[in-house]
Amino acid sequence: MTDLSGDEPIIELSGVNKWYGAFHVLRDVSLTVAKGERIVVCGPSGSGKSTLIRCINRLEEHQAGTIRVHGIPLDQDVRHIEAIRRDVGMVFQSFNLFPHLTVLENLTLAPVWVKKTPKAEAERLARQYLERVRIPEQADKYPGQLSGGQQQRVAIARALCMNPSIMLFDEPTSALDPEMVKEVLDVMVDLAQGGMTMLCVTHEMGFARRVADRMVFMDKGEIVEVAPPAELFANPKSERTRAFLGQVLGH
Amino acid sequence: MSDGAFGLSPGEPPATRPPPAIAAPGVVGWLRANLFRTWYDTLLTLAVLYVLWLVVPDVVRWALGDAVWSGEAAACRAAGGACWAFVAEKWRFILFGTFPADQHWRPTLAMLLTMGVLLASADRRFWGPRLLVLWAVGLGAAWLLMAGGLFGLSPVPTELWGGLPLTLGLSVVGLAVAFPLGVLLALGRTSALPVLRVLSTAYIELIRGVPLVSVLFMASVMIPLFLPTGVSIDKLLRAQIGLILFAAAYLAEVVRGGLQAIPKGQVEAASALGLGYWQRQRLIILPQALSLVIPPLVNTFIGFFKDTSLVIIIGLLDLLSTAKAALTDPAWRGFYKEAYLFVGVIYFLFCYALSRYSRYLETSLSKGRRR
Ligand SMILES: Nc1ncnc2c1ncn2[C@@H]1O[C@H](COP(=O)(O)OP(=O)(O)OP(=O)(O)O)[C@@H](O)[C@H]1O
Ligand SMILES: [Mg+2]
Numbered sequence: 001m002t003d004l005s006g007d008e009p010i011i012e013l014s015g016v017n018k019w020y021g022a023f024h025v026l027r028d029v030s031l032t033v034a035k036g037e038r039i040v041v042c043g044p045s046g047s048g049k050s051t052l053i054r055c056i057n058r059l060e061e062h063q064a065g066t067i068r069v070h071g072i073p074l075d076q077d078v079r080h081i082e083a084i085r086r087d088v089g090m091v092f093q094s095f096n097l098f099p100h101l102t103v104l105e106n107l108t109l110a111p112v113w114v115k116k117t118p119k120a121e122a123e124r125l126a127r128q129y130l131e132r133v134r135i136p137e138q139a140d141k142y143p144g145q146l147s148g149g150q151q152q153r154v155a156i157a158r159a160l161c162m163n164p165s166i167m168l169f170d171e172p173t174s175a176l177d178p179e180m181v182k183e184v185l186d187v188m189v190d191l192a193q194g195g196m197t198m199l200c201v202t203h204e205m206g207f208a209r210r211v212a213d214r215m216v217f218m219d220k221g222e223i224v225e226v227a228p229p230a231e232l233f234a235n236p237k238s239e240r241t242r243a244f245l246g247q248v249l250g251h
Numbered sequence: 252m253s254d255g256a257f258g259l260s261p262g263e264p265p266a267t268r269p270p271p272a273i274a275a276p277g278v279v280g281w282l283r284a285n286l287f288r289t290w291y292d293t294l295l296t297l298a299v300l301y302v303l304w305l306v307v308p309d310v311v312r313w314a315l316g317d318a319v320w321s322g323e324a325a326a327c328r329a330a331g332g333a334c335w336a337f338v339a340e341k342w343r344f345i346l347f348g349t350f351p352a353d354q355h356w357r358p359t360l361a362m363l364l365t366m367g368v369l370l371a372s373a374d375r376r377f378w379g380p381r382l383l384v385l386w387a388v389g390l391g392a393a394w395l396l397m398a399g400g401l402f403g404l405s406p407v408p409t410e411l412w413g414g415l416p417l418t419l420g421l422s423v424v425g426l427a428v429a430f431p432l433g434v435l436l437a438l439g440r441t442s443a444l445p446v447l448r449v450l451s452t453a454y455i456e457l458i459r460g461v462p463l464v465s466v467l468f469m470a471s472v473m474i475p476l477f478l479p480t481g482v483s484i485d486k487l488l489r490a491q492i493g494l495i496l497f498a499a500a501y502l503a504e505v506v507r508g509g510l511q512a513i514p515k516g517q518v519e520a521a522s523a524l525g526l527g528y529w530q531r532q533r534l535i536i537l538p539q540a541l542s543l544v545i546p547p548l549v550n551t552f553i554g555f556f557k558d559t560s561l562v563i564i565i566g567l568l569d570l571l572s573t574a575k576a577a578l579t580d581p582a583w584r585g586f587y588k589e590a591y592l593f594v595g596v597i598y599f600l601f602c603y604a605l606s607r608y609s610r611y612l613e614t615s616l617s618k619g620r621r622r
Contacts, residue, residue: 059519085525096520100539100616109534110524155520162524 010035010166010197011056015065018051025051026062027221035165038198040208040229043218044244049201052218053168056199057088069166086114089159093171095151097143103130103154104139107161115162122161129157133187149180153187160191167191169200205249209233217241324583337586338593341577345593348413348568348576354405358416361393365423373608375615386427393420409487413568415597417487421559421569425494426552432495433502438532440503441510451503458500463561467493471565490562498555505547509540542616549609553602570594 011033018026025048033039041049054060055067058074058081067074069084098106107126111117117125130136133153135146143151152172159167169188173181185207192198192211202208208215209229217225217232217240225232225241233249236242286296317332320339327334338345347355368389371377377385397416400406412420439451458466470493475483513536521531541548560571568576574590577583 057523059522082525082527085523088523090520090523092516092520094514094516096514096516098517098520098535098539100542110526113530113534114525158524 008035009033010037010070011199012068013052013056013065016052016055016062016067017064018055018060018062025221026055029065029221029223031216031223031226033197033199036195036197037213038192038196038211039200039214039216040212041199041201041216041218042203042205042208042244042248043224047218048221049218050170053090053170053199053201056166056168057085057090059090086162087164088166088168089162089164090168091152091155091159091170091172093175095143095148095155095175097151097155097158099143102140102142103135103146106143106154107158110158110162126157126161129160130154132160132190133157134183147180148176149183152176152180152184156184156187156191166197166199169198169202171201171203173202173204203248205233217244219244324586327586334586334589337577337583337589340583341580341590342593344414344577345570345573345590346414347416348573349411350413350416351405351407351411354399354407357396357399357404357407358412358414361396362416362419364389364393364396365419369423375612390424390427409485412487414573415570417562417567418556418559418570419601421491421494421562422556425491425498425559426555429495429498429502429555432499434506434537436499436503437506437510440507455500455503458497459504463494463497463558464564466497467561467565469493470496486565487567490565490567494555494559494562497558498551501551501555502548505544505551506540508547509544510536512543513539542613545609545613545616549605553605556601556605557598570597 009032014030016029043049055062072080108122111122135150173184212229215229215232219240224238287293313332317330318335319327319330320335322336347358436451439447442448470489474489521535560569562569563572574594
């Protein structure tokens with residue numbers, strides 16, 4: 001962590017708390033992410049990983065503490081929320097492509113309506129990103145006609161079309177058949193190597209080892225441990241981390 | 252590679268083709284496959300044939316063989332068949348009500364304009380903001396034709412309007428206004444803002460808890476009470492408002508059904524891309540929700556088209572009422588079957604066209620989506 005202290009922070013969470021009714025989902029979560037940093041978040045099911053990254057673009061609202069993205073605080077000000085969402089891309093476990101639009105329309109929708117990019121320019125950009133996720137030939141199909149792996153790559157391209165500086169991934173490969181996991185991970189590795197700031201919830205430890213600068217281990221709504229992957233895998237400081245890694249890696 | 256591991260002898264082709272159809276080709280084959288496949292199919296077919304044999308000859312004799320096509324009522328009463336002479340005599344009154352007879356070209360043209368607008372809207376290629384202009388211009392011109400008072404057209408007060416133009420106008424304008432209103436109510440009822448949710452829900456439940464007849468009465472009697480003295484609004488307009496308020500509540504519930512069927516992930520993905528509330532609804536949620544509920548939506552449309560006949564209770568002469576009125580002519584009393592058949596056929600043509608269109612729309616909208 002110390003080696004990153006000089007870089008400008010792009011996401012800052014401090015003392016973030018959230019409850020669902022009486023259930024305390026996030027407990028005093030603090031985390032600073034530097035520009036270009038790649039973070040992998042892991043932890044047992046129900047530990048609050050999704051909730052944490054969904055707070056960063058306000059799909060969930062936190063109730064205490066502060067979240068800043070590019071220095072802009074996430075508060076009740078709608079303009080702040082809009083500004084942050086424009087700059088933060090998100091990829092979901094279940095793809096969430098728009099089934100009534102073609103792949104190309106899925107990709108151009110936000111640039112045209114949110115950024116007011118001219119349609120021709122948006123399409124050029126969209127095709128460029130489809131190329132980058134290696135499915136340029138699928139542009140005119142509907143999402144329902146694609147395989148899961150292709151759909152997830154379209155979803156990644158869709159987020160990239162807004163030219164975000166941060167990408168959030170919530171278990172992007174866990175809804176996929178095993179043989180499609182690799183094609184999606186390859187795209188994500190590409191992206192990581194291109195310098196994108198990434199926050200990624202995943203159980204793909206191979207991916208984490210390969211691209212993550214730091215790993216965040218969460219349990220019961222808390223951040224238990226933050227360390228570079230090599231360090232975390234080699235000698236986890238917490239007993240809970242050790243137990244979890246044992247389960248994920250040991251089977 | 253393996254030695255007959257799949258149990259196929261070398262000459263036997265793999266089972267890649269579907270099994271051969273059981274039915275033989277041709278008429279006999281079709282009959283076999285569709286009418287006489289099993290013993291109960293055969294029984295049903297024979298029973299239906301027997302009923303048809305009992306009914307059809309009598310109906311044909313009444314409607315065609317013994318029918319009287321022109322002339323006086325006396326001729327009809329002498330013959331045993333249908334009195335189409337009644338329709339020949341009264342069709343203009345049934346279609347146009349008390350609209351001045353020498354001006355019937357005006358409601359005719361107005362209806363053609365309205366149907367032209369409907370036809371243009373039916374084509375998906377025209378969907379867009381231009382359509383709003385077309386509706387405003389088309390319906391505006393239709394209204395001008397009916398009401399007159401400009402461009403040398405003699406003014407015709409709405410009390411004289413009636414028949415098909417009235418039914419069509421009330422339905423088309425009613426649905427054109429009630430539909431967007433219903434969508435807004437549905438959005439209100441599913442909104443995150445408690446005030447909107449409570450207001451929309453209260454409105455919808457209130458209207459749905461009351462029969463259309465009383466909504467029409469309220470619109471007719473209550474609206475004038477709320478207006479300052481001296482200001483009065485037309486009876487037709489009051490009926491139209493009543494119909495709109497009523498239809499909006501029902502349409503809202505249909506639309507809500509569609510909204511709730513859209514997975515939460517759709518809103519989340521749209522929000523994460525930075526789309527605002529109205530953009531999300533217009534571009535992502537409503538297109539999917541509405542195409543899901545086309546069948547119940549069209550059902551509501553058709554019901555509404557027929558419900559406009561209730562405006563008779565506040566004294567407007569719609570298509571059904573003009574038919575009834577035609578029957579009160581002492582010379583032509585008693586030809587109910589002919590009058591109602593005539594009107595029924597007109598209603599049927601409109602409803603059937605709408606129903607066919609909804610089938611087309613459903614398939615064309617779902618093309619290529621969702622496997
Ligand atoms: N809308 C909600 N209302 C109430 N409880 C919720 C809601 N969403 C999530 N929770 C609860 O909050 C906890 C954390 O959920 P979250 O989805 O963040 O976990 P996660 O770490 O992403 O788990 P998983 O690995 O299963 O995706 C879970 O116990 C879950 O049941
Ligand atoms: Mg999760």
